[in-house]
Structures are given as structure tokens and as C-alpha cells.
Amino acid sequence: MSEKLSIIGLSILVFCSRLPFLNTGYGNDPDAWAIANAARHIATTGEYSASRLPGYPVPELLYALIWPSTPFILNAVTALLSAIGFIFFVLILRTVKSQNYMWGGLALAFSPVIFIHSTNAMDYIWGLTFILGSTYLVLRGNTLTAALFLGIAIGCRITSGAMLLPLLLLVIHQRGNVDKKLLVKFTVIACGTGALFFIPVVSEYGLGFASFYDSYPPLLWVIYSASIVVWGTIGVLALLLAIFIQVIKLKSNLFPYLMVHYTKEKLLVIASLSAIILYLIAFLRLPHDGGYLIPLIPFVILLLSRFLTRPLYIFVCIAVILSSFLITVEKNKITIMGPIFNDHQERLEKSVYAERYLSVTKNLDQKSLIVAGPWMPQMTALMPPDQTEFVELAYLIEEQTLQSYIDQGFQIYYLAGQRELIRDTYGFDLEEKGARPLVPNEKQDVKW
Structure with missing residues (x-):
């Protein structure tokens, strides 16, 4: 017993x-x-x-x-x-x-x-x-x-x-x-x-x-x-x-x-x-x-x-x-904090980012495409249905598809880290196509 x-x-x-x-x-x-x-x-x-x-x-x-x-x-x-x-x-x-x-x-x-x-x-x-x-x-x-x-x-x-x-x-x-x-x-x-x-x-x-x-x-x-x-x-x-x-x-x-x-x-x-x-x-x-x-x-x-x-x-x-509980080794750093705490901290940070993105999308009053990458599932989960009238989300997007959105009058935005991801994946620069960060001047090296 x-x-x-x-x-x-x-x-x-x-x-x-x-x-x-x-x-x-x-x-x-x-x-x-x-x-x-x-x-x-x-x-x-x-x-x-x-x-x-x-x-x-x-x-x-x-x-x-x-x-x-x-x-x-x-x-x-x-x-x-x-x-x-x-x-x-x-x-x-x-x-x-x-x-x-x-x-x-x-x-x-x-x-x-x-x-x-x-x-x-x-x-x-x-x-x-x-x-x-x-x-x-x-x-x-x-x-x-x-x-x-x-x-x-x-x-x-x-x-x-x-x-x-x-x-x-x-x-x-x-x-x-x-x-x-x-x-x-x-x-x-x-x-x-x-x-x-x-x-x-x-x-x-x-x-x-x-x-x-x-x-x-x-x-x-x-x-x-x-x-x-x-x-x-x-x-x-x-x-x-x-x-x-x-x-x-x-x-x-x-x-x-x-x-x-x-x-x-x-x-x-x-x-x-x-x-x-x-x-x-x-x-x-x-x-x-x-x-x-x-x-x-x-x-x-x-x-x-x-x-x-x-x-x-x-x-x-x-x-x-x-x-x-002790020591996390990552690409650019070693911390005494263990993986479970490191994971929790990253989740908290991403929640802050996501809430910031949602507050910005509430004020978008023209057709907008947001290149979200790995943020997309979290944005989809958190975004109220009434915010989708003007806003579309894309995980990754090829240059030709992006151009078709631009031709339809969409304003193009991207989330943290996605300019580099698109450049590495498809070989073109979002900003050269007129895209801009949804939140200007934010840190781009968010880990996914």
C-alpha cells in the first residue's frame, strides 16, 4: 500500500x-x-x-x-x-x-x-x-x-x-x-x-x-x-x-x-x-x-x-x-535559469508582442496584409472576428503573390523577424516592396 x-x-x-x-x-x-x-x-x-x-x-x-x-x-x-x-x-x-x-x-x-x-x-x-x-x-x-x-x-x-x-x-x-x-x-x-x-x-x-x-x-x-x-x-x-x-x-x-x-x-x-x-x-x-x-x-x-x-x-x-531548473544553453547565450523557466519567460514575452500587435490591428482602417510567419497561429487565436474585416494574415508569401495584394491596394505589414525570414526563404526584401513593420522600431530577433 x-x-x-x-x-x-x-x-x-x-x-x-x-x-x-x-x-x-x-x-x-x-x-x-x-x-x-x-x-x-x-x-x-x-x-x-x-x-x-x-x-x-x-x-x-x-x-x-x-x-x-x-x-x-x-x-x-x-x-x-x-x-x-x-x-x-x-x-x-x-x-x-x-x-x-x-x-x-x-x-x-x-x-x-x-x-x-x-x-x-x-x-x-x-x-x-x-x-x-x-x-x-x-x-x-x-x-x-x-x-x-x-x-x-x-x-x-x-x-x-x-x-x-x-x-x-x-x-x-x-x-x-x-x-x-x-x-x-x-x-x-x-x-x-x-x-x-x-x-x-x-x-x-x-x-x-x-x-x-x-x-x-x-x-x-x-x-x-x-x-x-x-x-x-x-x-x-x-x-x-x-x-x-x-x-x-x-x-x-x-x-x-x-x-x-x-x-x-x-x-x-x-x-x-x-x-x-x-x-x-x-x-x-x-x-x-x-x-x-x-x-x-x-x-x-x-x-x-x-x-x-x-x-x-x-x-x-x-x-x-x-x-x-538550471542552465539553459542557446545559440547566443548561456543562462543559469533552466529551460522550463526560459520557456515560460519567452511565452510571456511573446504574449506582450502579440497584445501589442492586436492593439495596432484594431486601428487599421484600410485593406492590410500582415506577413506573420510563426506568429500567425497566435494572432489567429487572439484576433477577434470583427478585426478580420480589413486584415488578412499570411504565414509566408512569395513575391508574385505579394505583388498581387499590392495591386489590389493592400498595405503590407510584417511582424518581428519576418523580413529576415522572407529574405532567407524567397530571396526578396519586404521593405523594397513597400512593406513596413506593424510596430515600428521594435526588436526583430524574437526566437521561435
């Missing part, structure tokens, strides 16, 4: 730790605002609209059911799911007899990328929680219910389908044999459930809905996103140090050590490694956000619990937890 109370108590702690960060808009990611816009559209029109393709129907539709809601409410749903995910992961670690599973659960819950994305309206934590639920149910022998959970995870994020292979391996691990009929049933239920959620997406956008953004960021950004964004500065250093110490300590005994620890449960290890490898491959194909790596974090922690000694494992877990 005391163990159950400890798990419940820590899950409440996880949820409460999110509360101070829930009331600053829908998040620091434009896609979080896009999900809120999609929920509003679905709720008010009864027609499905994707926040962005390939669609994230489970959170979009469920948010629509509780619309209208404040940002705090939508963000609180994500925070609650993160607490449930913590419970599932602790139970997973306990089921596979991992050492110090409470520490492992806390390391997952407080890893910077998960902490941040459990305080906004994004879909990452939705997918993760149902993946963890599916994994736990597989390990407990509830195979078909686990398949249903995986199907829901796919409905949250289509990339959750990458967990099919690891979970099939875990089914074999749990049962101790290859039951082909059961594996087929698992696959059909998981894929079928996921497909059901995408019916409105296909109905609205056709079979070409599974489209992705193709540009590739610089290599340093990819490395940064896969390391510091996910584990934090302290966490990355602790991980590297702990693994180095363990390898040095074992020296020539490393291979026998691995064989002794992993041979008895090789399918569990292979399943964990396959999940890590599959999500790494997916990330390296489109490495735009460290959040894409969220599904592999629990499996890394699980393997670390097997490989590291108890003191080293606890050391890494504590370091990952602290990483959310």
Missing part, C-alpha cells in the same frame, strides 16, 4: 509542478496555438480542420469537445496526461524489475523536453502517454487492450506507429513464445484504431494528407536538439560521464557484463533498442524539433537502469531532473 501511495503522491507532484506554467497562452511552439485554432474551428463549425498535416485528430477532437476553454484548461489536460504517463512508466520499470524505478519515473517526467511540452497544448505528451500505457499493458499480458492504446497513440501522433515493432517484440518477450495469431490481432487492432481516427483527416484532405516539411537544418542544430534540448545541459554531461565511468570500470569485462545482464532478457533489450533506433531515424530525417525524440526517452532510461550501477543511475536521474 505504501508503494502505491508513493506512486500516486509523486504523480500528484508531477502534475502540480506544471501548474505555475500553464497560464501563459497555449505554448511557445506555434503548433500548440494551431491545435487550439483547430479545436475552435471544429467546435464552432462541426467540420474537421487539421492544426497542421498529417493531422493530430485525437487531441484536436478532444480539445474541441471542451471548447471554449482557456489556455490554462487545455494545458492542464496535457499536464494531467504527463502525470498519468509518469505512473505508467514507473509501473513499466517495476514490472521489468528495474532498479530505483521511482527515480527513473521522475527523470522521465522532469527531463526538459517533456517538462516543457507538458505545460502547453502540444500533442507530444498525448502520444507518449498512450505509448507508455500500451507498453505497460503488453508487459502485463493485456495484449489486445495494449493494441487499442497504441491505436489511440497513433491518433495522437501518426509517428507513434513506429512503436508497432518494439511492442510486438515485447509481446513475444512477455509470452515467451511466438503466437502468430495474437501478433496479427495486435497489428490489426492497433493499425485499425489509428486509421479510424484519421477518417476525418482523409475526408478533408485526401490521401495526400501525410505530407512533411522537407528542409534540413544545420548539423549543429541537429546535435543540439538531440542532446541538450532533450536531456538538458547538466543531463547530457551526467549521461556522458556516467557511461564513461561505467565503461572504464568494466574495461575488458564490458562484453561479458553486457552478456550476463542482457542475454536473459534480450527481447526486452532489442525492443528498447529498436524503439530508440526507429525514432532516431525518424528524427534525423526531419530534425526540426527535439520533441520528436520524446518517445525514445523512456527506453533510454530503461536501458540505463540495466547498464549503470545503482549510484551512477541515480546520479544521472538527479542530473536530468535538475536540468529542467
